[in-house]
Amino acid sequence: MVETVAAVNREPTDKEIRLVIAASSAGTIFEWYDFFIYGTLAALIGAAFFPSDNETLEILLVWAGFAVGFGFRPLGAILFGFLGDRLGRKYTFLVTVTLMGIATAGVGLIPSASSIGMAAPIIVIGLRILQGLALGGEYGGAAIYVAEHAPPEKRGFYTSFIQASVVGGFVLSILVVIACRTLISPEDFAAWGWRIPFLLSIVLLGISLWMRLKLSESPVFQAMKAAGETSANPFKESLTYPGNPKRIFVALFGITGVLTTIWYTAFFSGLSFLRGPMRVDETLVEWMLLIAGAIAMSFYLVVGKWSDRVGRKKPIIIGAAAALALLFPIFWGIGALANPGLQASAQVAPITVTGPRCEYDPFAEIQASPCGRVLQDLTALGVPYTIDNDPASGLSIGSATYAYDDIPDNTRRAIVQGWLETNGYDFTRQFPPLVSIVGIIGLLLVLGMLSALTFGSVAALLSEMFPAKIRYSSMSIPYHIGAGYLGGFLPLIAGYIVAMTGDAYAGLWYTMAVVGFGLIVAWWGLPDGPPRDFKDGEQTPPVTPSFP
Template sequence: MSNTYYPLFKKNHSYRKVAIAACFGTFLEWYDFLTFATLAVIIGPLFFPSNNANTGLLASLATFGVGMVVRPIGSALFGSLGDRIGRKPVFMITISLMGFATVCVGFLPTYAQIGIWAPILLVGLRLMQGLSAGGEIGGSAVYLTEHAGDENRGFKTSFLQLMGPLGILASTLQITFLQQSLTPAEFLSWGWRVPFWVSLLLLMIAFYIRKSLEETPVFLQLTQGIEKNQSQLLNNFKDQEIRERMFLLFFCISSSGAILFFCVQVYVSVFLKTSVKLPPQLVDHLNIFATIVLLPLTIFAGWLSDKIGRKPVIVSGIFLGSTLLLPAFQLLESFGGQYLQLQENIFLLAIGIVMTILSLFLSLVVGPQSAILAELFPARSRNSAATLPHNLAAGWVGGLLPLIVTWINQVWGTSLAGLWYPTLFLMLAAISASRLLPETHKFKLSD
């Protein structure tokens, strides 16, 4: 890249503006996508009525998982488009698709109103959300990282990783407020729809902000070459080095981050509500606390990866998660049971400490994730090479985790047996990452 173009670009379009637009759009994607997970316990009986509460919960979690399963399809489609037509146009498409599907969920009739068509339409909208998330999540990391330049990328891009927790936080706070303001009958009748309706306003704001953004300087440089209109998706699998790095991204980084994210941010809430039987509103308050704690830890992990490298930070998080995930849930079950018996706040404090430790493991993996996701690949194939394995891991490994863990628990008749699945996966990922993952924090993105 010429020495004159990039400063001019930076002068006219500050990185702060780019970061706000990219992060707000990703926040909307996560808010839309994870509101369903936050409401899974409530939505289950409304769309999947059953005499067995466990069956309804499984059906609701399966519907959440469906949206995650199609994420790789969305990443393959939109990731390839991002390498061909640019990063920005793909952003506009994906955010519009997600917003439309989410608003429609808010107006969807329940099973009692239209019968079997209710779950069918719900699954269809979840598929649409999954396709959108596949193009947005991962592609936004490439977009932001390419704007960040070559200095302090870990710190600058770590803010993008806050959008998932903030999406859950906004959804949880909103649901908590509605549950406290409405009667149980009002909430079940229409109150649960409000978070989906709010996404329409958020969509309008995000669309307006993103409309004014420019393409990344790295992609603009590529448009001057002869390969600007070529699809790189198939070429990625022909290149041995890119193929190997795609596998490392999938198995070590993205899968581990997805497992820890859904264990810490999604499944802990389901576990405390359904297995431990803590009051739902109390669990929501604990989840809010854990999410707030996660935010500075994530930024710290991104900053630390600029100082000592991406690999030691990420490997440490995976290793700690693999060894302490199961004991942490055992402690949550024990402290939760003692709180129900004795009603002493000291046990709530203990639960909060355990959730903070889990948040630390997660932050070490996801803090540097946006930066390394882009740094692993050359510019010409970065969008498609990064988004496909990242969304494959998030969709098939992380997204199905609550369903698989819950199903294993029900088969074995215990509340903890299913956690051996993420524990063993993390152990293998920790070993592979420590041996094979390259260090990338000094890599120049224009190469």
């Protein structure tokens, strides 16, 4: 036993540290790629597995499937957190990356709903559940593995590579989609080419396993195991360990709630906002997100390293406060640069809808009233509108008024679009001038910096917040509840708010509410001052690496 403890208390060599960071980060990139490719190809996923005459319902069903995967992340955190604290960090995240790769490839093999009917979306949801379980175990394992190899004074910097890898998975998903679109005709890509990015996960799985099999177990876990100090029931102890309920509450709302809603607003809301209501050319949108995401990855490393000097709390507080002040102005700026004609048309020719039972249900296949069906068309076209309680049916566009009661359903959408175009609305795909493209990328980078401030130091912070013997479970549970429900449901909730209000910017209020509450919790609950390892004055300090 003396030899074992001495072996794990030596300082890792630079080569060992590089391998730990590279293998953990690569696996994280591949696993998040697997998860994000579903969102990146949302429109095609909807057409293949959730077809509907209501375009808004179709995309909401896709986001609901996206949310289902996130909803099962906490269960994965409990399951794999238990295994990680009982059996070890290394083998647990070998299992998670394998499960994720197989589930993702499976999506690319499912026949469309036109071939097998309702079985298609059911199978997709089942595979999303497996992905959610896998991801629930992946992040905690990779973050802790790096944190427990890192010297304390560099823990924020070393673990920031894991945080940057989450963005890396998103960037890789876009890069693969762009490559496929370049090599495959638009018709073939829509028909079958979209499946290739899913099938590619088998190759990424092989690379990830090859790299991770070279790793040894975490020195902290080896020392705990040698000393007989591993937890008998990590899940139970996570909930009962002195002080842990408060730490879990702070980790859930003050850390994860903040970082995850800002992250998904920055990248997924930015993606859907530009593609959808702003009607920017899809390939151009992907290139802008690719460039912004690739550059933004470096921000996470800078913030992680900065947190080693100033502490973990300061970047999170600054990022959350800045997000509250800047989110709406940033998206207003993106909208003005991406499609200025839309804003001009909305001001010159505002849209007002009147009529009996003038209500729109985004989840209804067929709206209950003619007015609701007009609202469905306006929502699908991405134009803002207001509803007047006047019982007389009519669609007012600026000074012009049109009757819609007698329009056949199969031609209504085209007729409504024609009315709008007559009054100055332009529904062609937008390709902004270069200066506007640069401006949009710049604003996306600001969103990336807000995300980096609230995310870059989090792996180190969560590792330091909890005792080592229940660290995997204790940090994974609140992280994946927050990321799974507060963040994973963001596209669905924000999309529903936009559909109900007719305001392309209204979905941001969800992010504002979660971040506002999280800022209060973080201010109250996060420790001030320089970073420090977990210590509990009434408990025996956990085993941590001792570097001479």
